[in-house]
Amino acid sequence: MNTDTVERLPRISAMQFATMITSGYIALGIFYFPRQAISNAGRAGLWSIVLDGLITWVLMHLIFRVSRLVPNETLTSFAPKILSKPVGFVMAMYTIIYHFILAIAAVTLFGFVLGDIFLPLTPTWVIVGSLVFTAVYMGWGGTAGLARTLQSGYTPIVILTSLTGLATSLLVRHPVLLLPPSTFPVIPILRGAWQEYIIFIGFQLAVTLYPFIRNEQRKQAEKYTYIALGIVIAILVIEYEVMIATFGPAYITQLRWPLVSLMRILSVQGFFIDKFGLLVVALWTIIVAGFTAVRLWCLTHDTMAMFRLKGALAYHIVLAVSGFALILSSTVIPNAQFDEMLNERYLIPAGTFYLVGIPLILLPVAYFRRKTVKKLRTQTETTPPPVG
């Protein structure tokens, strides 16, 4: 039972937190998966995926440690109090801009995918517009409402996609490729892991979302998030194996969106929808809408924390303006190739820098400014959870 004095934020459960964090990544990278890993490391690209998973686990651990410093405040809110205002301001700006560009890359990419397969006559900005509008609507009700929407929409689609992924194992043509690769070319594996890391970029929203967990469920929320990460890695490994044993490594490197290609060749004869895989690709709209909604939510909260805005009206205005800006900005990206270049050249380095940089800066400074941190912790909660 929570006996703390401050309960100012609407709270979410441990499972909702894990769902929101999971929906905050994978959506963007899943389209390219596993082309970059295979292009660099061939069959040994499997180790790139596993390595990415391990790195994410470590970074997630560090990010949770940062969040536990002041568990009732978002990073944008407490960082200036620990690091000084200018540094905190730079960090907040970085977070906001990064969330924004990541969201642009994701919605535009999905706009291109949908346009290419289903809506060749519809302009991309229109597809992006409807996607963003849906995302804004999902986030309109606030944290708890968004979390519940994700639980009822995102999770079933992920489960359906996973089951469909298992069904694609019927397409396997070369079972010999299911054997784990026996070679470990270190540099290609690392290069593959780096370029494939876009799949996990985005879980840093944990620093904004952490204060919204119900106090007594924080530990459980972290545990569920780790379990969800394990499930994601397991699904990726299965998909990797199925794809490589279906197409072979050489052909995958020729495909722009390998997983979409795999889904498109999946047909269930006799079923009321013959091209079942295409249906699943269409349903991914919900996953990308979830990703966008979570990102817009983060963007809104970070902006509000930075400019000290409060109240439901401010939240709605910032959310709607962010969504509108997202639609306008997406028109800057001319094609899918540019979107991919944006990911590889800017979003992966900037995201990794953020994920590594935040704990590396905040944790040592917090250690040396123990008194300040203690004061901040007890201001909002009488018995906050231990940091370590």
Add this chain to the structure above:
Amino acid sequence: MRFRVWSKAITVLLGLIFLLTGCWGNLPVNNRILVLAMGIDPAKSPNQFTVTFQSPTPSAVTNSSQGSSSGSGGQSAVFAVKGTGQSLEAAFNQAQAKVSKDLYLGQLQLLVISNQLKPTLLKRAVTSLQSIGTLDKTPYIVVANESAFKMLQQTSPQAKFPSLYFISLFGCMSCQTDALGMRFWQYLVRIDTRGVDPYIPVALPFSQGYRVDRIALYRGYHYVTMLDPTQTTTFGILQGLAHKVSLYLPKFQATVAFLTGPSRLTTQVVNGQVHATFNVHLTAMLMGLDSHSETTQKISEISQMASDTLAKRCVALVRQLQHQDVDPLGIGRMLSWQHPDTFSHYAHWHQEYPKVHVIVHCVVKITDVGTTK
């Protein structure tokens, strides 16, 4: 208060502008010609090809949905539009100009290519086909001897449209001697993978429909040859695709039928020489032997003879393929998977391929005697 209501209403209306855009590129199916089969032939002018877009007639579609199997008043169930050009897109434009509805390729089920198509033209066509977003790369691909257009003109009493015939044939494993069906994406995989060459089933029209018992072999985009029916069944055995292959043994006056089973290819490098081993394990039914002579020893002898005969056939076929410098069995591909370092040393696999030492282990196990399935 009134401002709030109005602002909400305006927001909803603005949102609907986006949410109702599903109708943006909407085209009713009545305004579309759903192309089910497409044939590609060389045109009279060099460096050009003629593309045939075949679609069912509206009456045939209506009859089909109502379960009728006959044509309406003896009219053809399909119609074709042709276009010629230096690119697929140019041919498409010409064909589109001849019809009043939208030629739609998103429902394509069959792709027929002529074996007379030059490699440059075939490559151009395949590259264009890959870039059509609405085409999901699942149509079956077949080769026509000389003219794809003529092949598409052939009708079969078993199916209303050529595309339906081939979907029915290739979709049913037990309906074929060998499961030769090749989807477009499977063809693309072979084209884009080093160490393996594409093969495509050949559809030969005859008075009652089509005969599909041969394959055309390609080296990349170059048409090389067509295997005869016996060689095709042997190829099927080596690929693990055999389903209803039979072998008559004159010495015993008996037939080993329904030969089916997997084939496993492994590669080894022995003193710099590449060895390829096919392990073929087939089950079969013995037919034609009278019940008095069905002894265990005799069945064993027949089994042994069938194994030896098939192994010899397989070796002969692989040697022929090596001689023709075409690798549809994917020996090079398997080498690249099992011994990537060795394979990467070969700048051109086709220079090394004819030197590969091939071994075929074939075991025929007779599981049933004297009955028909």
